[in-house]
Amino acid sequence: MKTLWFYKKIVFVCLLGINLTLSANASCDSSSLDNDAKNFIDGMGKDVIEILDQYQKGKISSKEKNQQLRNIIIKAVDFKRVGLSAIGRYKRQVKKETVERYLTAFQKAVTRTYLNKFGEYNDDNLVVVSSVLTDIGRSKGVIVKSELRRKNGPKVTLIWIVVKKNNQMVVIDLKVEGASMLRTYQQEYLSIIGNGKNAEEGMKMLIENLERNNTKWDAS
Amino acid sequence: MYIHKIKIYTVCFLLFSGMFLASCNRSDPNRELTEDEKMDPFEPINRKVFEFNVVLDGIFLEPFATAYSLSVPNEVQRGFSNFLNNLAEPVTLANDTLQGKGKRALETFSRFMINTVIGVFGIFDVAEKLGLPSHKEDFGQTLGEWNVPSGPYLVIPFIGSTTPRALAGRFTDFYLSPYNYYAVHKEKRYLIHARMGAETLVNRSQHLDDVRNFRENSVDFYAAVRSFHIQHWRAEENDGKMRNDTSYLDDMLIEEED
DSSP states (O other): OHHHHHHHHHHHHHHHHHHHHHHHHHHHHHHHHHHHHHHHHHHHHHHHHHHHHHHHTTSSOHHHHHHHHHHHHHHHBOHHHHHHHHHGGGGGTSOHHHHHHHHHHHHHHHHHHHHHHHHTTTTOEEEEEEEEEEEETTEEEEEEEEEEEOSSSOOEEEEEEEEEETTEEEEEEEEETTEEHHHHHHHHHHHHHTTSSSHHHHHHHHHHHHHHHHHHHHHO | OHHHHHHHHHHHHHHHHHHHHHTOOOSOTTSOOOHHHHTOTTHHHHHHHHHHHHHHIIIIIHHHHHHHHHHSOHHHHHHHHHHHHHHHHHHHHHHHHHTTOHHHHHHHHHHHHHHHHTTTTTTSOHHHHTTOOOOOOOHHHHHHHTTOOOOSOEEETTTEEEOHHHHHHHHHHHHHOHHHHHHHHTTOHHHHHHHHHHHHHHHHHHTHHHHHHHHHHOSSHHHHHHHHHHHHHHHHGGGGGGGGOOTHHHHHOOOTTO
16 A cells, blocks of 8 residues: 555656646746747847848948848748648639749748838848747747837838748747738738639739739839 | 707718718639738729728828928927827727726826826826837727627728728717817817827828838738738737737648648
8 A cells, every 4th residue: 555655656746747847848838939929020030130230331232131031031030831821722723833933922022022121221220129939820820029219200100920841930920019020911912813703713813913013023 | 050060070981981882892703812802892993992091191191291201300209199099098098998998098198197197298108118008999999899790891982991890980089089179179170180190190200111022022012901900900909909810820831731
């Protein structure tokens, strides 16, 4: 009887130990994810401001500035996931080549949008204010709140939704004054695709529109 | 007399727009609508009015706002914007009170007093530095707080994106403003026009890049602006608490392995 009681105690202590270790790991992972996300946005903001500063001081050309900013954006945004999410169910209703062509045009269009947005930070200051862990689908993500402190107007709240992908932090959405870029893309794109006779035609209309805008941008 | 005129114009406008809106419909009623499109039953006419507003903006507002933004020093622009915001604080205070938000009402009252007295009629936002950040409440939000539905998305000439609830809010806010009350009763209507003009100019100058970005980067400018407004209004409900909401991603975002 005493031996059984002793074994029960050992099992209890072991279970308690495992439980404590798992909780500590989970909390450590969460806190590390939180910090990684904050540092990621903070670092990106500093890199962007550094590039803009170098450009203003004449150390780099406009072309170099855009190329360096583009490199930051391409590394920071999960274009495939965001792009496919923006067209919703249509991604399964069209040919694979159409999706590929769309993703190429989408990446270029979104890069341009972020490039323009970063260009606005010229005389302003981007400050990370807080971060909160959240559930994004089946995984964990972080909401990073930052403020764009403008010199001639009220501050603008930017909220970045960040997740970890292949051990690297990536942006999946940016909310400006409460409006999500992903949701805006989705509503805009679905409205265009819905005007086609079928999904394939609607997607082609969307791609042509995106490519037309991209060409205009290249020309300017 | 002035109030009487406004009432006549408003009734005529509502009648006219009601008839006009009722006569229009979507070209393909069988098409599956997006969430935003469901909120926009008068899309064909809204698109026309939007185009009109864009042209008007391009001819008058944007050039003036650009000139203002480029020629006036940043510090002066900021001071002027603060001054105009301070004039609007009594309306925010009234709406904070109507919504039963005592703490926020007290904050707004303190902001107004501090900025008017120490901040030289609101030119300097001293209150913000003292830990009292600015917030805005209008009667449209108050109606929302009282569970009045927003109604459909509308685009109105000269005004832009709105809803019937927000329009009713604008109308009521006009009467809640002591500044407007003073101008009307002292027969100094030019003060109202001057303030409206200044607010429009300052507001537009603060969004020059945003609007340009939307125009250049969207594939459907109208749909992008509509989506932005609908989301922004929703985010502003509950005192901006919805800004941190990510529940929309649950339905929208595909899983990584898809």
